[in-house]
Amino acid sequence: MVAQRPARPPRPTDDVRPRALAAATRLFAARGFEGASLQDVAGEVGVTKQALLYHFASKEELRRAVLGAMVTHWNEALPRVLLAASAADDRFDAVVGELLRFFASDPDRARLLVRHLLDRPAESRELIASHVKGYVAAISSYIARGRERGTHRADVDPEAYVAAVLQLLVVGVASLPVLDVVLDGPRAKAAPRVIAELRRIARVALFPAEAPAPAPRRPTRTRSTARTARRGDP
Amino acid sequence: MVAQRPARPPRPTDDVRPRALAAATRLFAARGFEGASLQDVAGEVGVTKQALLYHFASKEELRRAVLGAMVTHWNEALPRVLLAASAADDRFDAVVGELLRFFASDPDRARLLVRHLLDRPAESRELIASHVKGYVAAISSYIARGRERGTHRADVDPEAYVAAVLQLLVVGVASLPVLDVVLDGPRAKAAPRVIAELRRIARVALFPAEAPAPAPRRPTRTRSTARTARRGDP
């Protein structure tokens, strides 16, 4: 009577594939694609190399799957993020803030992306053209309109600006564990300081001066910037 | 009876070492340390792998030599750059401009640095602490003084700012061959557009608004900004 075989009816231990993707993401991000072997990935998952090769026909396919999972994750999360941000009063701060939390929530994906850019520029161009360019075009056209209205700086180059800011956020997050060396304060506070500065740089590069006076003690407008303004130690 | 062995008296074909360093720099930057084999490097130099291993006892030592050559090159060139810049009227624009030209003049070194940050965070921290932190501290204390005087923005976090801008310049240059995908204009003009925008972002994130009106058509003060301000196509 059971005529349907929908997708994956009785898969008891089918969780090795997602776990392999997670482990591969971590290892490829940490050591690079060439630096992490199939045995390393298999070892972290707790299976043999051949079990891995059963799920992914080749290492190259594992790579594609890892990258595919990354863009899938982003394509699912980003529209929600951008929509939520566009509802807020200060769209830009919300978008940048969400992007930062987004990348910072798993730096491995940011590192993976940077490595991919370095390892495979040609494939990266395709990936960007098919999955990133749309976002960039939307945001930059929005910026261009704001520029015409005078709500955004007149000297901004929208597309280049978005590209630069995206880059800044991604590698800022990717290199957080190294960046704190140049900061003087307590190392624990380094990450939020850098992130706050990234937000500030992105913001002031887009908006005209809100206060002509040089010392705006008041957080200007949003309450999220209030947290940004404080800096710690004497 | 020969007591003197000065340094390297008669070395006819001793140029394999510098050529190997150049080739290794290129290959490590392009494929990563694990992705480029000793044979690859040797092949590019035109010698055998064992000839390479004669000059560099191990691949790891080749890596150290490549990185050492990079920091040596920078330590020789940077002070000259910074001094020349500090003589100019608009110090900041000059410094950023020189840094950009500096990194853009050989993107391989920028890529190599980014890869090193990803591959060996711990060693990168040491390298930064010993060779970069000094520059950052000097520039950021200079910025901090400017901030007190009101010539720099009050909300800037000097150290975090310098770290972020350095990062922006380095990876901006490293990822130039990929970035142009998101730009609409002619691909040939992409690099200068992105670089101009990087300069603009770094500048406006540091200096207070020069004109309270939203449309500053006049270059306000320096003549180098006049060149920066122009954007190409309609």
Place this chain on the structure above:
DNA sequence: CTTTCTGCTTACCGACTGGTAAGCGAGTGT
């Protein structure tokens, strides 16, 4: 001449790489 050193080359090496082939136990369908 002989000795000694440099800058290689040839010949190997074991470890490990990604990948293939075949088998096999457990569950399922008929």
Place this chain on the structure above:
DNA sequence: ACACTCGCTTACCAGTCGGTAAGCAGAAAG
């Protein structure tokens, strides 16, 4: 009972990796 597929495991492979050992041509020193 049977065949069949799934999800592996064991066994094995050729190729490449970084690295070692020894020899060898040539120049320099005695």
